[in-house]
Amino acid sequence: xxxxxxxxxxxxxxxxxxxxxxxxxxxxxxxxxxxxxxxxxxxxxxxxxxxxxxxxxxxxxxxxxxxxxxxxxxxxxxxxxxxxxxxxxxxxxxxxxxxxxxxxxxxxxxxxxxxxxxxxxxxxxxxxxxxxxxxxxxxxxxxxxxxxxxxxxxxxxxxxxxxxxx
Numbered sequence: 035x036x037x038x039x040x041x042x043x044x045x046x047x048x049x050x051x052x053x054x055x056x057x058x059x060x061x062x063x064x065x066x067x068x069x070x071x072x073x074x075x076x077x078x079x080x081x082x083x084x085x086x087x088x089x090x091x092x093x094x095x096x097x098x099x100x101x102x103x104x105x106x107x108x109x110x111x112x113x114x115x116x117x118x119x120x121x122x123x124x125x126x127x128x129x130x131x132x133x134x135x136x137x138x139x140x141x142x143x144x145x146x147x148x149x150x151x152x153x154x155x156x157x158x159x160x161x162x163x164x165x166x167x168x169x170x171x172x173x174x175x176x177x178x179x180x181x182x183x184x185x186x187x188x189x190x191x192x193x194x195x196x197x198x199x200x
Contacts (some may be wrong), residue, residue, distance in 0.1 A: 064107035065129050082144030090187040093167055097180035103146045106171050134164045
């Protein structure tokens with residue numbers, strides 16, 4: 035951190051009450067960047083289907099983004115903190131739920147606007163989409179192979195087109 039910021043350890047730690055607060059703020063910062071980028075992509079779309087595809091399109095490039103920044107902050111912090119930092123782990127869970135709920139809101143909008151089938155299980159679909167995305171990100175980063183993300187985003191889009199669209 036000292037080389038990234040140009041500050042001394044004392045200057046960095048002097049702004050936080052403890053290492054846990056520093057970790058929480060670093061996580062929040064990284065997640066804000068992620069959410070800002072996803073939100074910008076989604077906000078350009080008008081229809082729910084286009085919003086979902088904006089998410090999959092964003093994740094098609096996510097391998098390159100995470101490769102240069104050390105990985106996905108949600109996955110990294112979630113895996114690293116589960117048993118050692120309950121406060122930070124709760125923040126990861128809240129962030130993941132927020133993303134899942136955002137997907138559910140888009141699907142709900144699509145059902146309400148009659149873009150998607152009325153009998154669509156909104157929560158199940160949102161959980162599946164988010165889980166498939168995060169799983170493919172994990173596999174891509176683990177194996178150094180973007181094809182996991184590319185195949186999964188193609189699968190999500192195919193599923194929506196074949197089973198969800200009106």
